[in-house]
Amino acid sequence: MKFTLKIWRQKNANAKGQFETYKIDNISPDTSFLEMLDILNNNLIREGKEPVAFDHDCREGICGMCSLYINGRAHGPDEDITTCQLHARKFKDGDTIIVEPWRSAAFPVIKDLVVNRHAFDQILQAGGFISVNTGGVPDGNMIPIAKDDAEESMDASACIGCGACAATCKNGSAMLFVAARVSALAKLPQGKVEAAQRAKSMIAKMDELGFGSCTNTQACQAECPKGISIAHIARLNREFLLAKLKD
Numbered sequence: 001m002k003f004t005l006k007i008w009r010q011k012n013a014n015a016k017g018q019f020e021t022y023k024i025d026n027i028s029p030d031t032s033f034l035e036m037l038d039i040l041n042n043n044l045i046r047e048g049k050e051p052v053a054f055d056h057d058c059r060e061g062i063c064g065m066c067s068l069y070i071n072g073r074a075h076g077p078d079e080d081i082t083t084c085q086l087h088a089r090k091f092k093d094g095d096t097i098i099v100e101p102w103r104s105a106a107f108p109v110i111k112d113l114v115v116n117r118h119a120f121d122q123i124l125q126a127g128g129f130i131s132v133n134t135g136g137v138p139d140g141n142m143i144p145i146a147k148d149d150a151e152e153s154m155d156a157s158a159c160i161g162c163g164a165c166a167a168t169c170k171n172g173s174a175m176l177f178v179a180a181r182v183s184a185l186a187k188l189p190q191g192k193v194e195a196a197q198r199a200k201s202m203i204a205k206m207d208e209l210g211f212g213s214c215t216n217t218q219a220c221q222a223e224c225p226k227g228i229s230i231a232h233i234a235r236l237n238r239e240f241l242l243a244k245l246k247d
Helices: 033-046 118-125 147-157 164-168 175-186 195-208 219-223 231-246
Strands: 003-009 018-024 096-100 109-111
Touching: 018 033, 118 175, 118 195, 147 175, 164 175, 164 219, 175 195, 175 219, 175 231, 195 231
Parallel strands: 003 096
Antiparallel strands: 003 018
């Protein structure tokens, strides 16, 4: 297979970026998108040109590093996948593929396709954890948790923090990310002690960092590689309102 790649190139955070066009061929249909970028970079290095900078780590759909906007969609034209799980067979031979970094004010471009997603780390540091002393490690059956609650908590925990939700949202909202983190703890007894402060602190930090408001367009849910439901946003809103009522 052969493709024309239009890739966003930007020397650094302060430089003006632009699209550059590259031709690539002899690509197997089973080649992953990141492998295709590796092949392109090898070609560029052989030609004495600077390779394209892009984020990657596990390449197993777990780390959330491979944050690319491909042909106008977060992680590309497939459902419930990360960029590293996207393959050449999802495109037609001869296609032109447009590759961009996340487009969000809270995720400034560092270089080429690499963005700074430290904003998510700051939100987590604001309250996305349990700090209370819960004692030693109890027997697994000592704290009864309803099966539905446990499964819902695990579903929310599937969030990998890739940023597709914020990059896809027309408002640049991080509500789905925050809601997933809050739900993962709110459904467990260990998370209830700090529930009120958690919701207030994480939402306050989200607003401080410049993320937009949620208007329930469901774009975040549609593009989330782990299928996180916007039902968690409803829980986040309830947790936040309860916290304010307690105040």
